[in-house]
Amino acid sequence: MLGRTIFIDPGRCIGCQACVSACRECDSHRGKSMIHLDYPDEGRSVASLPTVCMHCEDPVAPCAEVCPADAILITADGVVQEADPTRCIGCANCVNACPFGVPKIDLESKLQMKCNLCYDRTSYGLAPMCATVCPTGALFYGSLEELQAERPGVDVSTMFAFGDVTVSTGVAMVVPAEQRAAPLPGGLPAGGLLVADVLAGTVGDGSRSDGRPAGGQADRGRPDGGPADGGPPAGGLLRVIEVNGRPTPGNGAPA
Amino acid sequence: MTDRPVPLDPPVLLGAAVPLDPAVAPPGTRDFRDAGGLPASGWRADQAEQTLVPTHCCFCGVQCGMYLRVNAAGKVFGVEPRNHDINRMRLCPKGINAYQQVNHPDRLTAPLLRRSREEPFREVGWEEALTYTVEEVRRIQREHGVDAFGLLGGASLFSEKTYLVGKFARVALKTRHVDYNGRLCMVSAAGANKLAFGIDRAANPFSDILRTDCLLIAGSNVGECFPVMTQYVWGARDRGAKLIVVDPRETAVARTADVHVALKSGTDSAFFNAVLHVIVQDGLTDEAFLAAHATGWPELKAKVAEYPPERSAAICGVPAEQIVQVARLFGTAGRAMAWHARGIEHHTQGVENCLSVINLCAATGNLGRPGAGYGTITGQGNGQGGREHGQKSDLLPGGRSINDPEHRRQIAGIWGIEETELPQAGTSMMEMVWQMQRREIRGLIGICNNPFVSLPNYAVVKDGYDKLEFHAQFDFFLSETSANAHVVFPVTTWAEDEGVMANAEARVVKHNKAQEPPSGVRTDTWVMCELARRLGVGDKFDFAGSREVFDELRRASAGTVIDYYGITYERLEETGGIAWPCPDTAHPGTPRLFEDGRTYHPDGKVHLQVVEWHPPADPYDDEYPMTLTTGRTVAHFLSGNQTRRLGALVEQTPRPWVEVHPSHGFRNGEAVRVVTRRGASVLPALVTEAIRADHVFVPYHWPHPVAANALTNDALDPRSKIPEYKVCAVRIERAEQLDPVPAPPMPPGREAYPEAQHSRSDPLPPTAPQGRGTAERG
Numbered sequence A: 001m002l003g004r005t006i007f008i009d010p011g012r013c014i015g016c017q018a019c020v021s022a023c024r025e026c027d028s029h030r031g032k033s034m035i036h037l038d039y040p041d042e043g044r045s046v047a048s049l050p051t052v053c054m055h056c057e058d059p060v061a062p063c064a065e066v067c068p069a070d071a072i073l074i075t076a077d078g079v080v081q082e083a084d085p086t087r088c089i090g091c092a093n094c095v096n097a098c099p100f101g102v103p104k105i106d107l108e109s110k111l112q113m114k115c116n117l118c119y120d121r122t123s124y125g126l127a128p129m130c131a132t133v134c135p136t137g138a139l140f141y142g143s144l145e146e147l148q149a150e151r152p153g154v155d156v157s158t159m160f161a162f163g164d165v166t167v168s169t170g171v172a173m174v175v176p177a178e179q180r181a182a183p184l185p186g187g188l189p190a191g192g193l194l195v196a197d198v199l200a201g202t203v204g205d206g207s208r209s210d211g212r213p214a215g216g217q218a219d220r221g222r223p224d225g226g227p228a229d230g231g232p233p234a235g236g237l238l239r240v241i242e243v244n245g246r247p248t249p250g251n252g253a254p255a
Numbered sequence B: 001m002t003d004r005p006v007p008l009d010p011p012v013l014l015g016a017a018v019p020l021d022p023a024v025a026p027p028g029t030r031d032f033r034d035a036g037g038l039p040a041s042g043w044r045a046d047q048a049e050q051t052l053v054p055t056h057c058c059f060c061g062v063q064c065g066m067y068l069r070v071n072a073a074g075k076v077f078g079v080e081p082r083n084h085d086i087n088r089m090r091l092c093p094k095g096i097n098a099y100q101q102v103n104h105p106d107r108l109t110a111p112l113l114r115r116s117r118e119e120p121f122r123e124v125g126w127e128e129a130l131t132y133t134v135e136e137v138r139r140i141q142r143e144h145g146v147d148a149f150g151l152l153g154g155a156s157l158f159s160e161k162t163y164l165v166g167k168f169a170r171v172a173l174k175t176r177h178v179d180y181n182g183r184l185c186m187v188s189a190a191g192a193n194k195l196a197f198g199i200d201r202a203a204n205p206f207s208d209i210l211r212t213d214c215l216l217i218a219g220s221n222v223g224e225c226f227p228v229m230t231q232y233v234w235g236a237r238d239r240g241a242k243l244i245v246v247d248p249r250e251t252a253v254a255r256t257a258d259v260h261v262a263l264k265s266g267t268d269s270a271f272f273n274a275v276l277h278v279i280v281q282d283g284l285t286d287e288a289f290l291a292a293h294a295t296g297w298p299e300l301k302a303k304v305a306e307y308p309p310e311r312s313a314a315i316c317g318v319p320a321e322q323i324v325q326v327a328r329l330f331g332t333a334g335r336a337m338a339w340h341a342r343g344i345e346h347h348t349q350g351v352e353n354c355l356s357v358i359n360l361c362a363a364t365g366n367l368g369r370p371g372a373g374y375g376t377i378t379g380q381g382n383g384q385g386g387r388e389h390g391q392k393s394d395l396l397p398g399g400r401s402i403n404d405p406e407h408r409r410q411i412a413g414i415w416g417i418e419e420t421e422l423p424q425a426g427t428s429m430m431e432m433v434w435q436m437q438r439r440e441i442r443g444l445i446g447i448c449n450n451p452f453v454s455l456p457n458y459a460v461v462k463d464g465y466d467k468l469e470f471h472a473q474f475d476f477f478l479s480e481t482s483a484n485a486h487v488v489f490p491v492t493t494w495a496e497d498e499g500v501m502a503n504a505e506a507r508v509v510k511h512n513k514a515q516e517p518p519s520g521v522r523t524d525t526w527v528m529c530e531l532a533r534r535l536g537v538g539d540k541f542d543f544a545g546s547r548e549v550f551d552e553l554r555r556a557s558a559g560t561v562i563d564y565y566g567i568t569y570e571r572l573e574e575t576g577g578i579a580w581p582c583p584d585t586a587h588p589g590t591p592r593l594f595e596d597g598r599t600y601h602p603d604g605k606v607h608l609q610v611v612e613w614h615p616p617a618d619p620y621d622d623e624y625p626m627t628l629t630t631g632r633t634v635a636h637f638l639s640g641n642q643t644r645r646l647g648a649l650v651e652q653t654p655r656p657w658v659e660v661h662p663s664h665g666f667r668n669g670e671a672v673r674v675v676t677r678r679g680a681s682v683l684p685a686l687v688t689e690a691i692r693a694d695h696v697f698v699p700y701h702w703p704h705p706v707a708a709n710a711l712t713n714d715a716l717d718p719r720s721k722i723p724e725y726k727v728c729a730v731r732i733e734r735a736e737q738l739d740p741v742p743a744p745p746m747p748p749g750r751e752a753y754p755e756a757q758h759s760r761s762d763p764l765p766p767t768a769p770q771g772r773g774t775a776e777r778g
């Protein structure tokens, strides 16, 4: 984990896309938004999930590893930078290699663009734009101590399992306490998927490419990272909601 | 990188599912067409110097602090987060994009005029527009009496301007017919607050939410309508508070609530009466508090005894156990708090719904303490301030009553007129439209409102406005309403003038001027004062600007409940905002009310009110069996005249939709005709389990023919005169073709900024009510 980094807590996210708009205002890629905001539980709930570059640490950033032009540089502080425009050949290897689906190719300029942790801000001690404006703290920038001072007892993880490979990242995800020891299922938020499911291989690699979870529910956990009430219903298929039969369509609160 | 799109194949630009030419795009890439155009992507790194002007957001009642970035040429070109204690640098997407309005190509920069609606507008000079307006005011008032001319204000104006709207109506137009668009927003809460507490504002500041043990949110989609307030809600939960959300939809805050009560729209008071019933039964009332600080408890207790959970459960469509659960959570909490918004206020029993929430707080002794209390969340930026100083049909500055002889004398004295010259109370905004239909009102000036989108029952509204012999609007973008007028005065945005607004906490904050208005544009203050001068009362409107108006407002409010006397621009700049009442310049303001257990009634007591539930005005039958409820989405604001022109917000949510439960058998994106007794609209279905099966939802920011308000009911609450936006009878049917989303209106010969309008023709509903996911964009 980076010393000061972004902590993502999808349980707090309200899907407002302030992060998407704010990213566009950042001077380093003004006019283009680098952050992804998905509604992974489409049709079932309004759950939402922001994705920034995770600044992979081990193995060293897959995007950089596959870059044939050595355009993606990693600064000493661990930030994986946007492709250097004087080197990038727009081949999109990085797009295909990134397990989190982060980089994009700007088809106008045929150059890669991606989240660089707002380097023009963070290198001056400011927080990145997305984490600065996020109305809910779903994106938090600071040290782990600062996070835990604001949200007592919160647990985080920087380990993500993709099949046999576990990627450890510079950016951290807030998780329920019992998830801390095991890697998280491939970039998906915790709480909705059982670790056993991951080990059984229900989440394949590249599961993020369509912006949706590969199976099961999105995080229905509490914003404080506490255990999700009741867990996801078996099968994760459409649940029938009767008009009077069910008090809380979709949030799993006790009836 | 270039600014202009290179001429790619149109399908590529539109993101359609065509195989990308590998010479253009390598395999695996997706282009992202981002929110286009000025100023965001038109900006270049040539801003050698910039000034940060501290101000607040122009949109909702949270009133987040922000800096506007001003370049060396004195033009606003960006936004920078500001560490104001309300928002701690946080902003929602509306706040971030707000600055783009200031130098937007769609701005009006010359008055528009036409003598009949058959002619097109032509641009004219200010002299001609003002002269014609004054001639028409004089003619209509001479031929049909002074009250045949009306004035409608708005609650997104600075308080100084709302004060001037009231004064301009009574002193310059001498008409009783003045009202404002807050009538569509939160007058029900205002009415309930006055009845129960004798004061009209939220009782606790936002920061008290962090100290509560149990937070009840009734009828408020906080995550989308007041996004930055969510930080307080989550902050409370981080500290262990329980969260109860009462809403027919599973909104972003309801999704992870401890209890989400998905009741039927229009049954709130039955629900809250039953909750109080259980609280009484379980002995969870605070009898000591009630004995010392409340009147009407025996009557209220007797009434709620008639609402056992089983009865209300049947009315509300929720399990009785859930009512018991809410009662126990709320009743046993050390400090409990309730906040509500339009969801319970937009009803023909809006005032009563709010009272039933107040009853709950008072009966459990949850008032006037940190973390224990009651609040109503104002929708518009100045929803609170806009209703305080006299643009409401029955109120004078300082919340004085226009029916009270003593109050009339005081204000007549301050305005330098005879008490007899002061008109009597007028009618509410919707009633004024009915009077236009009957030709009782023949001329109208509208300032800062867009009733063609915001009033219910569009057919009636259009008919009323069409019957006007003369109609003028003040606007900075041509709204749907302005496009139907005779005269349009181009006025300033919030960044081109200074003034104050009062947020949902009744905290008065100062907005600062960041740039000069474009040439040809005047402040609303200047236009009202100039019209007043030409109407012969220039001596009473001798204001150079907001500062002078604010000084008169302070004096006019001195000694009232809504006392602004101690608030000055200098103090606001030093403190970051002061909550009224603030009677003198050494007074720190009053962030929390009732700390001494006294309300603002003469007896100092909470006046508990008996509430009887009744069904909504629009009856259900076989033809209209379901419930339509309406509301907002996070990327747009009110009538959308501002946000439908900002590229990023249009990209996020290009069009309206109808939210339906999967049990109705529609596929996502299918065309659905939504039919009520007043109109029909064909919208794409957003199929989701996050809404009750017997409800559909349509967001209201778009105009006819995709207007939610072509469907809604213009039945009014008898006390507050708020329309029943939140519930009416509806049926849905399969349709062939979607109704088109119209472009924002523009004067003849001009086109709405095309880069911001790219996705408006998107036939699909957004991915979720909050908008299209970034992966779903072109």
Ligand code: SF4
Binding pocket: A012, A013, A014, A015, A016, A017, A018, A019, A020, A037, A048, A050, A133, A134, A135, A136, A137, A138, A139
């Ligand atoms: S700004 Fe925060 S709450 Fe809003 S969508 Fe982004 S991460 Fe979620």
Ligand code: SF4
Binding pocket: A052, A053, A054, A055, A056, A061, A062, A063, A064, A080, A097, A098, A099, A100, A101, A102, A103, A114
């Ligand atoms: S998340 Fe993707 S873009 Fe970011 S460092 Fe890892 S591989 Fe590279």
Ligand code: SF4
Binding pocket: B057, B058, B059, B060, B061, B062, B063, B064, B087, B090, B091, B092, B093, B094, B095, B096, B225, B226, B227, B228, B229
């Ligand atoms: S929450 Fe309200 S005040 Fe704050 S940025 Fe959004 S619209 Fe503006």
